[in-house]
Each structure stands twice: as C-alpha cells, then as structure tokens.
Amino acid sequence: MGNYGLMRVTVKKVIVAALLSLLLVSPGYAIKGDKLLVATTFTVIADLARNVAGDAADVVSITKPGAEIHNYRPTPRDLLRVRDADLVLWNGLGLERWFEKFISRVKDATDIVVSEGVVPLPIRDGPYANQPNPHAWMSSDDVAIYVRNIEAAMAKLDPANAAVYRENARQYLQQIAEAVTSIDQRLQAVPQEQLWLATTEGAFSYLARQYGMQEIYLWPINADGQGTPQQVKSMVDAVKENNIPVVFSESTVSDKPAKQVARDTGAAYGGVLYVDSLSEVDGPVPTYLDLLRVTTETIVRGLTGE
Numbered sequence: 001m002g003n004y005g006l007m008r009v010t011v012k013k014v015i016v017a018a019l020l021s022l023l024l025v026s027p028g029y030a031i032k033g034d035k036l037l038v039a040t041t042f043t044v045i046a047d048l049a050r051n052v053a054g055d056a057a058d059v060v061s062i063t064k065p066g067a068e069i070h071n072y073r074p075t076p077r078d079l080l081r082v083r084d085a086d087l088v089l090w091n092g093l094g095l096e097r098w099f100e101k102f103i104s105r106v107k108d109a110t111d112i113v114v115s116e117g118v119v120p121l122p123i124r125d126g127p128y129a130n131q132p133n134p135h136a137w138m139s140s141d142d143v144a145i146y147v148r149n150i151e152a153a154m155a156k157l158d159p160a161n162a163a164v165y166r167e168n169a170r171q172y173l174q175q176i177a178e179a180v181t182s183i184d185q186r187l188q189a190v191p192q193e194q195l196w197l198a199t200t201e202g203a204f205s206y207l208a209r210q211y212g213m214q215e216i217y218l219w220p221i222n223a224d225g226q227g228t229p230q231q232v233k234s235m236v237d238a239v240k241e242n243n244i245p246v247v248f249s250e251s252t253v254s255d256k257p258a259k260q261v262a263r264d265t266g267a268a269y270g271g272v273l274y275v276d277s278l279s280e281v282d283g284p285v286p287t288y289l290d291l292l293r294v295t296t297e298t299i300v301r302g303l304t305g306e
Contacts, residue, residue, distance in 0.1 A: 036057035115136050175289060
C-alpha cells in the first residue's frame with residue numbers, strides 16, 4: 001500500500017473516531033453500556049427503580065420533575081433519551097394514556113406495568129367514572145407491590161445482579177415502613193369524624209383507604225376539567241355539610257380552586273400535597289420517601305392544627 005492508501009486509511013479512522021466522540025457527548029443520545037438501562041414514565045417510578053437498582057443499573061425518567069403526567073406530550077428528545085433502554089417501567093391503571101404510542105417507537109425494550117397486583121380503586125365520577133384510579137403509589141402498602149415488581153423485572157433481565165436487586169429492595173421497603181410509622185400513630189389520634197381529606201384532585205384515594213379517611217375532591221383526575229363553577233359549588237357544599245376543617249391543593253395544578261373553597265366555607269387552606277411528580281433535587285420532595293413524608297405530615301398538621 002502506498003502513501004496515498006495509508007493516508008486514506010488514517011483519514012477514515014479519524015472520521016470514525018470523531019463520529020463516535022460526537023455520539024458519546026451529544027445530549028439526548030446514549031450508547032448502551034454494560035449496565036442495564038431502565039427508563040420510567042415519571043419521576044416517582046424512577047426513584048423507586050433507582051433504590052432497587054443501586055449501582056447495578058442506570059435509571060432515567062421520560063418526564064421531568066414537576067411534570068403533569070396524565071396529559072403529557074412526549075417530545076422527540078424524550079424518545080432519543082430512552083430509545084436504547086433495556087427495560088421500560090410504567091404505572092398503568094390508565095395513568096399514562098400517551099405511553100402505548102410512545103413505547104411502540106422504543107425498539108427491543110421490555111415494558112412492565114409496575115402496579116400489577118394492586119387491587120384498584122375505581123374513579124367515582126366524571127368522564128372516567130368506574131375506571132381504575134391510577135395513583136396507587138400513594139399507599140405505602142401498595143407501593144411495596146411496585147417495588148417487588150421492579151425488582152423482579154430487573155432480576156429477570158439482569159440475573160447476574162439479581163441478589164443485588166433483591167437486597168436493595170428489601171432495605172428500601174424497610175425504609176418505607178419506617179417512614180410511615182410516626183404518621184400512623186399521629187393519625188390514629190385524630191377522631192374518626194375528623195378524618196376527611198379534601199383536595200383538588202382525587203389522587204389520594206389509596207392513601208385515604210390505608211388510613212381510614214373519607215375523601216372529597218374538586219375533580220376526579222387531572223385529565224378532567226379543573227375548577228369549574230359546578231365543581232367548586234359541589235365542594236363548598238360538601239365541606240360545609242361535613243364540617244371539614246381544612247382543604248388542600250396538589251403540586252402540579254393551580255391552587256386557586258382550593259383556596260376559593262376555603263374562602264367560601266371558612267375552612268383553612270392546608271397547603272400543597274405532592275402526588276404525581278417529585279421536585280428537583282433542591283426542592284421539597286426530591287425522593288419518593290420525601291413525597292410520602294411531606295404529604296402525610298401536611299395532612300396531619302391540617303387535621304390536627306399542629
């Protein structure tokens with residue numbers, strides 16, 4: 001081979017190296033490494049998965065902190081970020097209505113419904129009446145089902161690290177149980193007739209079921225109309241009729257309807273509850289354990305006047 005041939009080979013190598021370098025550093029593009037790559041539909045499931053994965057797998061969320069999940073519209077960048085995923089975890093129970101079209105474009109990924117095995121509560125009214133309420137992770141009892149399903153899915157695809165996932169899941173479930181112990185004790189001290197949970201979205205039915213609370217809300221699910229005059233009037237009537245002392249709003253929607261109900265009834269406005277999304281790392285609920293703790297403690301303070 002002459003000098004010209006050597007120069008052509010060298011140039012080709014340089015071009016290939018440059019292209020690989022661009023792929024590795026370009027945002028939104030990923031080259032699959034040795035670890036299991038797990039994608040999740042939203043931040044709560046991502047945090048559950050990270051606790052099970054530890055250092056054995058990489059986990060990304062399709063949606064960002066603070067996103068409204070029900071009506072989310074995936075972007076091309078979302079697809080690029082997860083197109084090489086080995087495993088995609090989604091909630092199911094009708095939460096991510098956008099997901100089935102999205103997952104059809106993620107090639108070769110195994111997708112798992114992490115709520116499989118939960119006994120669903122029905123949505124009581126509105127356009128989605130009698131369909132499953134999707135917010136099962138708000139019960140520490142039900143989120144244990146999520147964690148075990150995540151562990152089983154990871155172990156199946158990555159059997160070499162099955163023992164790691166199993167031990168991580170065990171430790172994480174213990175942390176969740178410990179986090180709700182004090183909340184259990186404080187809620188037990190509240191008289192039964194005061195155990196009402198009045199919120200904007202009907203997203204806390206599983207939490208209410210776990211603690212024996214009665215629940216009312218402005219709208220059943222965030223995919224419905226929000227804060228209509230009819231919804232506000234119905235909520236005002238219910239708060240007055242049942243002498244409910246406090247009304248809460250939810251982090252991914254406007255707090256104005258809940259505050260209006262509080263003004264019109266004389267009830268206190270108890271603040272923001274978190275359910276559909278974690279916050280940024282420097283926010284109030286960067287992890288699921290924080291979400292569960294902050295939400296339940298806010299409810300307890302509102303009901304007890306602490």
